[in-house]
Amino acid sequence: MNIKRIIAISHKEWREIVRDRFFLALAFVVPSTMLLVFGYGLILDVENIPFCVVDYDKTPTSRDYIYRFIGSRYFNFRGTVEHEELLRPLFEASKIRFALIIPEHFERDLRAGRSVTVQSLIDGVFPFRAATSKGYVLAMNRDFNGEILADYFSKKFGIPLDRAFELAQPVRIQLRYLYNQELRSTWSIASAMIMFVLMVSPPFLTAMGVVREKESGSIYNIYCSTVTRGEFIVGKLVPYVFISVLNSLILWAWTKFLFGAPFKGDPVFFFFASVVYVICTTGIGLLVSLMVRTQVAAMMVTIVLTVVPSVLYSGLFIPISSMEPIGQFQSHLFPAMYFTDIVLGSFLKGVGIKHLWDRVVALALYAGLLWVISFMLFSKRPRS
Amino acid sequence: MVSASSIVVKVWQLSKAYRNHRAIENVSLEIRRGEIFGLIGPDGAGKSTLMKIVAGVLSFDKGTVRVFDIDLNSETSAERIKQRIGFMPQGLGLNLYADLSVEENIDFFARLRDVRGGELKRRKEKLLAMTRLDRFTDRPMKHLSGGMKQKLGLICTLIHEPELIILDEPTTGVDPVSRRDFWEILTELIHYQNITAIVSTAYLDEAERFHRLAFMYGGKVIGDGDPETLRASFPKVVIEVATQDQVEVLERLRSVFPQVNGLGGRIRVFADRTISKGSLDRIFGEIGINHFEEVEPSLEDVFAMLIEPGSSNPQLDRTRGKVVAPRLNEDLPSKGKHTFKESIPNCHGETVIEAYNLTRDFGSFRAVDNVSFEVRRGEIFGLLGANGAGKTTLIKMLTGILSPTSGEGKVAGSDIRRAGREVRERIGYVSQSFSLYQDLTVVENMRLFAGIYGISGKRASVRIEEVSEMTGLGGYEKELAKRLPMGIRQRLALACAIIHFPEILFLDEPTSGVDPLGRRRFWSILSNLVGNEKVAILITTHYMSEAEHCDRLALMHGGRIVANDSPVALKAQLRADIGELLVVKARNLQKVLGPLRSIFPNASFFGNKVHVFASDPERAKDKILETVGRDEIVEITSQDPTLEDVFVFRITQLERMERT
Amino acid sequence: MGFTLWWIRLWSLTVKELLQFSRDGFLIIAITYMFTLDIWLSGNIHIELHRASMIFKDADQSEFSRELISRFRSPYFRMEGEVFSENEAVSLLDRGEAILLIDIPEHFQQDLLSRRSVDVQLMIDGSNTIIGTLTSTYGSQIIGEYSLDIGLDLLRFHLDRLEAIPRVELRPRVWYNPNQEDERFLPISELLTVITICGLMLPAAAAVREKERGTIEQLLVSPLTPAQIMIPKVFSMTLVVLIGTMVSVFGVIKGIFVIPIKGSLIFFFSTVVLYTIAVSGMGLFISTFTKNLAQVAMLVLVVAMPVVLLSGAWTPPEAMPLWLRRAIHLSPLYYFIEMSYGILLRGAGFEVLWLHFLGLFLLGSGAFIFGAYRFRRQFG
Incomplete structure (x- = not known):
C-alpha cells in the first residue's frame, strides 16, 4: 500500500465530487x-x-361505558350510527378503525347481575x-368490569366502594419504561433512522461513483498504472466514507437537537462505531458496483440489498427475538441489526463499549x- | 540483425475471444526499441484488443506476450511492466476527468505514478509548453477543444516518462491542424526520449510516419513491414485521373478496369504492372481522358489490395465468412435503381436550408457567431473547421435541438424556432456521437425509426430491406448495435436517418473513427442520395479527402464562417493568395523541418512529406536545396494543393493572427 | 397524420423500451426478485410480539406468584430466567437480552389472601417504541386478567352463584385480517412499495439514459412530440410493473400465502395501472432535472421516501399531525394504498373508492403534464 497513491486517487475523486455540485448537494440533502x-x-x-358506536341500549349505563372510550386519548369519537350494517362502508373508506356495538338490555342485564356481551x-x-x-379496548373493558364488580361487591357486602374496588382488582400494575419513560416514538424512530439512512445512502453514492468510472473508460488509467487493487479501492472509497461520516454527524445532531432524543452513551465510541458501520455499508455499494454493468441495475440491486x-431485518419494526429462526438468521446476515443495537444503546440506553463491543466486532x-x-x-x- | 534486448514487445501466436466472437487469432509481432509501430485495419479488426493486451489491461486466451522481457501471463506479472508503459485508450479524452482542470488532470496522473515535487514541476512545464497548453492550466478538461483534449491525454500518458507508449487511435475526431500538431509533438518526444510507441490510426496518411506497421483484418495480421517495403510490394500501378464529371467517367473506366476508385475530384485506377504506356494512352483516349499520370501507390491502396475480395491474395481467403468484408469497388448506383419516391417534385436548386446571422451563446461564450449560408436541393454542403469551431452547435440549431440566441434559420421553408412536425418529418440527422440504441439490434433500430416516421408493417419490412441493401448492412441484421465495428455503426446511423425518405440530411462527423474503406462506402451512399433523390446534405468532417466530394464548403473558425465556396474555388483562391504547392520529400523529416521553417514559415508536415507554398516555385526549389542541403532532400515536386492544404493554411493563418 | 400514425409511433417506441429492458439481465433479476422473493420474505416477518424474551424477579416465591409468572408464555412471551436484583435486570435489558421484567414484591400471596391490594411492576425496554407498546399492552392484559380472576377466586366462597356476577364480555372481532396475520398486511404493503419504486425509477432511468447516451437527440429531431416520447416509456414500464404485480398476486399472495382476495382483481389491476402511470409521470418529471443516473437515483430516494411514508403505509393518517394529514393527499401512494387494501382485503368496489380513483387520476395527469412540459423545456 502506497499511501501517496491512495491520496492521489482520493483527491481526484473528491475534486470530481465537489465539481458536480448537484450530486454533492444531494449527497448531503x-x-x-x-x-x-421519517422522524416527523x-x-x-x-x-x-x-x-364509531352503535348503541342499541341508549341508557345511562351504556353511555357511561361509551364515555370511557370517548374520554380516552387513545380514541377519537366519530359519532354514533343507528345500525351496525352502516359500519361497513365507514371501515371500507378508512373513516373509522374501530367500532363498539352495545346490545339491547345492556343496563338491565348488568343490573340484574348478568353478563353482557359487547361486540367490538x-x-x-x-x-x-x-x-x-x-x-386498549380490552383494558378499558377491564376497568369497567372492575368498577361494576366493585359496585356489586360494595352492595353485596356492604363495604365502601374503594375497598370493594381493591377486592375486585387486587393486583395493580405499575408500568415502568426504561430508557424512554414516556415511550416517545419519535426518539426511537429518529435514532433508529440513523441506522436506516446510513444503510441506504452510502451504497448509492459509492455504486454510482465506481460504475461511472467503468462506463466512461477512465478505469483504464487505473488498469495500466502501478496502482494496486487495494490502493484503488481504498482511495476511491475514502471520499465516500468521508461524506457518509460527515452525514452520520449531521444525523446525530438532528436526532439529538431537533428531535430531542437523549444521547446517554459515549460519543467517542458511537462515532467510532458509526465509522465502522459506514465503511461496511460503503462496501456493499462497492460490491454492487463491481458486479453489475449498468447504472440502472446498480440502482435496483442496491435498493434490494439495502x-x-x-x-x-434490522429490529427497526420487528424485534429480532420475535422472528422465526430463518428470519433471525437473515437478520444476522445484514449489518443493519448490529448497528440498530448500537444506536439505540448509545442514544436511549446509555450503554457503551462494554455491552456493545461484540456488535462493533461483527460490523x-x-x-x-x-x-x-x-x-x-x-x-x-x-x-x- | 536485431538483438533480443532491443525487442520491446514480442507477441507470439496470440488469440483472444470475447464471449462469442473472436477478436484476435494467432497474431505474432515484434516491436523494437525506439520505433513507432503502427496498427492499421478496419474497425473490429482487433487493434484495440491487441493494444490492451500488450498494455496488460486485458487477459487473453492463447499464446505468449512478452513486454520488456516479462511474460504477461498473470495479473501479477502484468503489474511489473506498468511503471514503464503509458496507455491511452480509444476515445477523445474519455480517460480524462471532465470536471477537473488541465493541471489537476496532470497532477492526478503524476501522483498515480509517484511523480511529484520538482520532478513533476519540471516535466509538467516542459510538456505544457510543448503542447502550448500552458495558458489553459486552470480550464476544466470538458471545456477544451478536441485537439487540446488529445494533447492533454498525451501529457497524462507521458508524465511518468514511460519507455513504451500505447496510443489507441489518438487522432480520431481531431481536426487536421490539431492532428498535425499532435504528430509533431509525438515525433519530437519520441525522437528525444527514445520512447517506443504503438499507435493505431484510421488516417492512412499518418501511417506513412510509422517506422513499421501491421495491417490487421478479421483479428489477424495480414501484412507488416515498413511503409516503403509495403508500397514496393504493391502488385499494380496506380493511375490518377482528374475529372469534373466523376460519375460518367467512373462508369466508363469500370467497364475496362476491374478496380477503380473515385476520390474527391480524382479517380484512381489500378492497372496491371504489365500494361504498357501505349495501351494506357489508347484506353484512356477512347474514354475521352487525355490527361492522366502514374502515381506512387499510397498505403491506402496497399491496404485495399490486401483485403480486396476476389484478389488472389491467399491470406484473405482465411478470413472470409467471419467478417463481412467491406466491398471496395462499390458500384455507384445506376440512375433510377433506387427510386423510392415515386415522384420527386422538380425543384432542383430550390433553397432548403437558409441561415441568416445565426448566433448562439452559452453563457458568455459565443459558440456560433453571425453565421449565414444557404444549401440547395441536390447539393452536398460541407462544414469544415477545428474542434470547437461551432459546427455541431450550428447543426443542432438547424435541426431544432438548440434554439438560436439570435438570427434566423429556415429549413424546408419553415422557421427553425417553430420547426413544426412537418419539417422534422422531412429531415434526417446523424449526430456526432453514435446516438442510436446500443442495446438494440440493427433491425430493431431500423424498425424503431421506421415506426417513428409512421412506416409500419409490410411497408417497413420492404423499406428496411431497401435501406440495408443500400447501406450494406446485410448480414448484420441481428447484431446488437454496441457489438458493431464503428464503420458499420455509422452506416446504421445513416440507414436510420434516411429510412423515412428525408429531403434534407444533417450529418455531423458521420465518418469519425471509420476506417478508409468504410468511409468510401459511406460516401458512395451519399452521392447516390444526392444524385438520385436530390437530397440536400449538410455534413461536417475532419477528413479533407471527403470534403472534396462536397459541392460547396464553408470553413468555420471561432464560430464564424471564414470562407464559403466550392472546393475548386477554394483551392484556386489559396493559390492566388500564397502561390504554388511544393512537396518536399526528405531523408529525415525531423532534421529538415527546422531549416525549411526558417525560409517558409508555413511549412508543415503532411504524412512523411513537408508541404511548402511559394509564389515562384522554381526559385523556391533552389532555395530549399541550398538551405537544407541536397543530400537531405530526396525529391521536390510541385502539386495541386489539396483541401487539406487549404484547411491547414487558412486555419493556422487565422490562429497566428489571433495570437498577435 | 392521425390516429394510425400515433399508434404506429407509440407501438414502435414501446417495443423499443421493452427490448431495451429485456437486454439488461441484472435489472431483470433485480425486478424479478423484488416482485417474488422479496414479497415472500416480507410475509415471513411478523410485526407482532412473538415469544419476546422476558425475565422475572420473584421476591415472594409463592404459589400465587408462580401462577402469575406462568401466565406470561407463548405466543407472546418467552421466559428467559430469573433475576435476583434490579441491577441484574437492568443490565440484561441494557444488553438487549430481555425486553421485559416482571417484578413481584414480597408478601405477594400473603397480601392478596389478606385482601390487600399489591403492586406488580413491569419494567419495559422503551427504546423501541413498537416493541415497548406491544409489550406493555400484552403485559397489562395478562396481569389485568389475573387480577380479576384472583379477585373473584378469593371472593368465590362468599358468593352464592357463579353466574350472578355482572360482567361485560368484550368480544373484539378483527375485521379483514381476523388473526392479525402479518402475512396479509406486509406482503401487500411490500408489493405496493415495490410498485412505487419500480414505477418511479424505471421510466426515470429510461429517460435519463437517453440523455446520457445522446440518443435523445435522434428523437428530438424526429417529428415526435414530447408526449409521444414520454408515453411509451410510461406504457412499457407500466406493463413491466403490471406483469410483476400479477406474478406477485397470483404466485405469492394468492399462491403461497393463500390470502383471500375479497374484491375484484380486475379493478385492482386497473388501479395498479393508473397508479404506475401517476408515479411514472413523477419519475419522468424528476428525470428532467438530472444529467445522469446517479442524480436520478438520489432524487428518486428523496421523493420516494416521503411518498411511501406519507401514504399511510406505516402510519395511518389519523395518527399524523394535522399538517401532515393535509400533505398526505399529495402522495399518490395514499390513494393507492387505500384503494388496494380496500379492494383486496375489504372487498370495496368503485362506488366506495371513486373519490380516491379520481384523486389518483388528477395527481397522475398533473405530474404527467408537468413532466411533458419540463421535458421539452430542458433542452435548448
Missing part, C-alpha cells in the same frame, strides 16, 4: 431529508383511533395497530469481508 421525513412522519404512537370491531389492516387497539433488509468483520470480496472481484486485467 438526501440523508437529512430521509431522517426528517413515521408515527407509531397508537392514539386518536377513530371509532377492529380494522385489521395494520396488524400492529390492530393488536395495540385491541389491547432498503428491504434495513426495514425488515468490522462484515466490512472486512465485503472489502475482501470486492478486492477479489476487481481485476486490473479483466477478461473483457
Whole structure:
C-alpha cells in the first residue's frame, strides 16, 4: 500500500465530487431529508383511533361505558350510527378503525347481575395497530368490569366502594419504561433512522461513483498504472466514507437537537462505531458496483440489498427475538441489526463499549469481508 | 540483425475471444526499441484488443506476450511492466476527468505514478509548453477543444516518462491542424526520449510516419513491414485521373478496369504492372481522358489490395465468412435503381436550408457567431473547421435541438424556432456521437425509426430491406448495435436517418473513427442520395479527402464562417493568395523541418512529406536545396494543393493572427 | 397524420423500451426478485410480539406468584430466567437480552389472601417504541386478567352463584385480517412499495439514459412530440410493473400465502395501472432535472421516501399531525394504498373508492403534464 497513491486517487475523486455540485448537494440533502421525513412522519404512537358506536341500549349505563372510550386519548369519537350494517362502508373508506356495538338490555342485564356481551370491531389492516387497539379496548373493558364488580361487591357486602374496588382488582400494575419513560416514538424512530439512512445512502453514492468510472473508460488509467487493487479501492472509497461520516454527524445532531432524543452513551465510541458501520455499508455499494454493468441495475440491486433488509431485518419494526429462526438468521446476515443495537444503546440506553463491543466486532468483520470480496472481484486485467 | 534486448514487445501466436466472437487469432509481432509501430485495419479488426493486451489491461486466451522481457501471463506479472508503459485508450479524452482542470488532470496522473515535487514541476512545464497548453492550466478538461483534449491525454500518458507508449487511435475526431500538431509533438518526444510507441490510426496518411506497421483484418495480421517495403510490394500501378464529371467517367473506366476508385475530384485506377504506356494512352483516349499520370501507390491502396475480395491474395481467403468484408469497388448506383419516391417534385436548386446571422451563446461564450449560408436541393454542403469551431452547435440549431440566441434559420421553408412536425418529418440527422440504441439490434433500430416516421408493417419490412441493401448492412441484421465495428455503426446511423425518405440530411462527423474503406462506402451512399433523390446534405468532417466530394464548403473558425465556396474555388483562391504547392520529400523529416521553417514559415508536415507554398516555385526549389542541403532532400515536386492544404493554411493563418 | 400514425409511433417506441429492458439481465433479476422473493420474505416477518424474551424477579416465591409468572408464555412471551436484583435486570435489558421484567414484591400471596391490594411492576425496554407498546399492552392484559380472576377466586366462597356476577364480555372481532396475520398486511404493503419504486425509477432511468447516451437527440429531431416520447416509456414500464404485480398476486399472495382476495382483481389491476402511470409521470418529471443516473437515483430516494411514508403505509393518517394529514393527499401512494387494501382485503368496489380513483387520476395527469412540459423545456 502506497499511501501517496491512495491520496492521489482520493483527491481526484473528491475534486470530481465537489465539481458536480448537484450530486454533492444531494449527497448531503438526501440523508437529512430521509431522517426528517421519517422522524416527523413515521408515527407509531397508537392514539386518536377513530371509532364509531352503535348503541342499541341508549341508557345511562351504556353511555357511561361509551364515555370511557370517548374520554380516552387513545380514541377519537366519530359519532354514533343507528345500525351496525352502516359500519361497513365507514371501515371500507378508512373513516373509522374501530367500532363498539352495545346490545339491547345492556343496563338491565348488568343490573340484574348478568353478563353482557359487547361486540367490538377492529380494522385489521395494520396488524400492529390492530393488536395495540385491541389491547386498549380490552383494558378499558377491564376497568369497567372492575368498577361494576366493585359496585356489586360494595352492595353485596356492604363495604365502601374503594375497598370493594381493591377486592375486585387486587393486583395493580405499575408500568415502568426504561430508557424512554414516556415511550416517545419519535426518539426511537429518529435514532433508529440513523441506522436506516446510513444503510441506504452510502451504497448509492459509492455504486454510482465506481460504475461511472467503468462506463466512461477512465478505469483504464487505473488498469495500466502501478496502482494496486487495494490502493484503488481504498482511495476511491475514502471520499465516500468521508461524506457518509460527515452525514452520520449531521444525523446525530438532528436526532439529538431537533428531535430531542437523549444521547446517554459515549460519543467517542458511537462515532467510532458509526465509522465502522459506514465503511461496511460503503462496501456493499462497492460490491454492487463491481458486479453489475449498468447504472440502472446498480440502482435496483442496491435498493434490494439495502432498503428491504434495513426495514425488515434490522429490529427497526420487528424485534429480532420475535422472528422465526430463518428470519433471525437473515437478520444476522445484514449489518443493519448490529448497528440498530448500537444506536439505540448509545442514544436511549446509555450503554457503551462494554455491552456493545461484540456488535462493533461483527460490523468490522462484515466490512472486512465485503472489502475482501470486492478486492477479489476487481481485476486490473479483466477478461473483457 | 536485431538483438533480443532491443525487442520491446514480442507477441507470439496470440488469440483472444470475447464471449462469442473472436477478436484476435494467432497474431505474432515484434516491436523494437525506439520505433513507432503502427496498427492499421478496419474497425473490429482487433487493434484495440491487441493494444490492451500488450498494455496488460486485458487477459487473453492463447499464446505468449512478452513486454520488456516479462511474460504477461498473470495479473501479477502484468503489474511489473506498468511503471514503464503509458496507455491511452480509444476515445477523445474519455480517460480524462471532465470536471477537473488541465493541471489537476496532470497532477492526478503524476501522483498515480509517484511523480511529484520538482520532478513533476519540471516535466509538467516542459510538456505544457510543448503542447502550448500552458495558458489553459486552470480550464476544466470538458471545456477544451478536441485537439487540446488529445494533447492533454498525451501529457497524462507521458508524465511518468514511460519507455513504451500505447496510443489507441489518438487522432480520431481531431481536426487536421490539431492532428498535425499532435504528430509533431509525438515525433519530437519520441525522437528525444527514445520512447517506443504503438499507435493505431484510421488516417492512412499518418501511417506513412510509422517506422513499421501491421495491417490487421478479421483479428489477424495480414501484412507488416515498413511503409516503403509495403508500397514496393504493391502488385499494380496506380493511375490518377482528374475529372469534373466523376460519375460518367467512373462508369466508363469500370467497364475496362476491374478496380477503380473515385476520390474527391480524382479517380484512381489500378492497372496491371504489365500494361504498357501505349495501351494506357489508347484506353484512356477512347474514354475521352487525355490527361492522366502514374502515381506512387499510397498505403491506402496497399491496404485495399490486401483485403480486396476476389484478389488472389491467399491470406484473405482465411478470413472470409467471419467478417463481412467491406466491398471496395462499390458500384455507384445506376440512375433510377433506387427510386423510392415515386415522384420527386422538380425543384432542383430550390433553397432548403437558409441561415441568416445565426448566433448562439452559452453563457458568455459565443459558440456560433453571425453565421449565414444557404444549401440547395441536390447539393452536398460541407462544414469544415477545428474542434470547437461551432459546427455541431450550428447543426443542432438547424435541426431544432438548440434554439438560436439570435438570427434566423429556415429549413424546408419553415422557421427553425417553430420547426413544426412537418419539417422534422422531412429531415434526417446523424449526430456526432453514435446516438442510436446500443442495446438494440440493427433491425430493431431500423424498425424503431421506421415506426417513428409512421412506416409500419409490410411497408417497413420492404423499406428496411431497401435501406440495408443500400447501406450494406446485410448480414448484420441481428447484431446488437454496441457489438458493431464503428464503420458499420455509422452506416446504421445513416440507414436510420434516411429510412423515412428525408429531403434534407444533417450529418455531423458521420465518418469519425471509420476506417478508409468504410468511409468510401459511406460516401458512395451519399452521392447516390444526392444524385438520385436530390437530397440536400449538410455534413461536417475532419477528413479533407471527403470534403472534396462536397459541392460547396464553408470553413468555420471561432464560430464564424471564414470562407464559403466550392472546393475548386477554394483551392484556386489559396493559390492566388500564397502561390504554388511544393512537396518536399526528405531523408529525415525531423532534421529538415527546422531549416525549411526558417525560409517558409508555413511549412508543415503532411504524412512523411513537408508541404511548402511559394509564389515562384522554381526559385523556391533552389532555395530549399541550398538551405537544407541536397543530400537531405530526396525529391521536390510541385502539386495541386489539396483541401487539406487549404484547411491547414487558412486555419493556422487565422490562429497566428489571433495570437498577435 | 392521425390516429394510425400515433399508434404506429407509440407501438414502435414501446417495443423499443421493452427490448431495451429485456437486454439488461441484472435489472431483470433485480425486478424479478423484488416482485417474488422479496414479497415472500416480507410475509415471513411478523410485526407482532412473538415469544419476546422476558425475565422475572420473584421476591415472594409463592404459589400465587408462580401462577402469575406462568401466565406470561407463548405466543407472546418467552421466559428467559430469573433475576435476583434490579441491577441484574437492568443490565440484561441494557444488553438487549430481555425486553421485559416482571417484578413481584414480597408478601405477594400473603397480601392478596389478606385482601390487600399489591403492586406488580413491569419494567419495559422503551427504546423501541413498537416493541415497548406491544409489550406493555400484552403485559397489562395478562396481569389485568389475573387480577380479576384472583379477585373473584378469593371472593368465590362468599358468593352464592357463579353466574350472578355482572360482567361485560368484550368480544373484539378483527375485521379483514381476523388473526392479525402479518402475512396479509406486509406482503401487500411490500408489493405496493415495490410498485412505487419500480414505477418511479424505471421510466426515470429510461429517460435519463437517453440523455446520457445522446440518443435523445435522434428523437428530438424526429417529428415526435414530447408526449409521444414520454408515453411509451410510461406504457412499457407500466406493463413491466403490471406483469410483476400479477406474478406477485397470483404466485405469492394468492399462491403461497393463500390470502383471500375479497374484491375484484380486475379493478385492482386497473388501479395498479393508473397508479404506475401517476408515479411514472413523477419519475419522468424528476428525470428532467438530472444529467445522469446517479442524480436520478438520489432524487428518486428523496421523493420516494416521503411518498411511501406519507401514504399511510406505516402510519395511518389519523395518527399524523394535522399538517401532515393535509400533505398526505399529495402522495399518490395514499390513494393507492387505500384503494388496494380496500379492494383486496375489504372487498370495496368503485362506488366506495371513486373519490380516491379520481384523486389518483388528477395527481397522475398533473405530474404527467408537468413532466411533458419540463421535458421539452430542458433542452435548448
